[in-house]
Amino acid sequence: MNKNRIKTELLVHDLKNPIAVIEASADMLIRNAERENPLTERQIKALTRVIRNSRIAMSLVNDILEVGRSNEGILNKGTYRCFEYIVFPFVEIFDLIDPEIAERISRAGGYKAFIEILASQGVRLEMDASLWEKEIFLDVRKVRQIIRNLLSNAFKYRKKEVVVEISLDDNNLFISIADDGKGIEKEFHKKVFERYFQLGDEREHCVRGHGLGLAGALVLVEDMGGRMTLESEMNRGAKFSVSLPLGR
Structure with a gap:
């Protein structure tokens, strides 16, 4: 060390x-x-x-x-079921918004109850139910933090809805999180991944803050050999997509 x-x-x-x-x-x-x-x-x-x-x-x-x-390239990979990667970040986010909802999410106990609670809070989860118990070999702490940071960003800028997509193939875990906010000007598409760079609440001008959210998520993604992309147009929200290669 x-x-x-x-x-x-x-x-x-x-x-x-x-x-x-x-x-x-x-x-x-x-x-x-x-x-x-x-x-x-x-x-x-x-x-x-x-x-x-x-x-x-x-x-x-x-x-x-x-x-x-x-x-420093430190990874702590292990085998966890898919829901163990997903549920905890939502608990963390809602613990800051509404602790009662966070408690309900932590006790959901299954896919159907989980997506119903999220739907009641304006979050649409698009994920095949068969993935809920699927075992995945990755660094669970890093994956959770990536999801939490992207969720935090989406909740900050959404108007009504956040859409979360989770899918899996033989080689990668795919995660995308989108908000329906005002969107991000093309000139800021790279800057949003810089440390301590933040966009204003209305996304009309940049302001400096203490945010490590997107920058931190990108560091974690790249450290795991993955890739993160941004799709956004003004008045059409923003969608951050992540692909993470599965461990062997």
């Missing part, structure tokens, strides 16, 4: 601890209030925001760690 990797992991460790404490403390205040001192609606909303933003911060920290590992 080189010095830069050690520094990154130490920094991530130092950041994770206070973030976890903040989230746990806010959660404890809400739970204790139910039994002891009731909180006002405004106080509960404020604490809920603390919890959600703590989770966002933790996701960003995990992005930094995983991208750092990818830069």
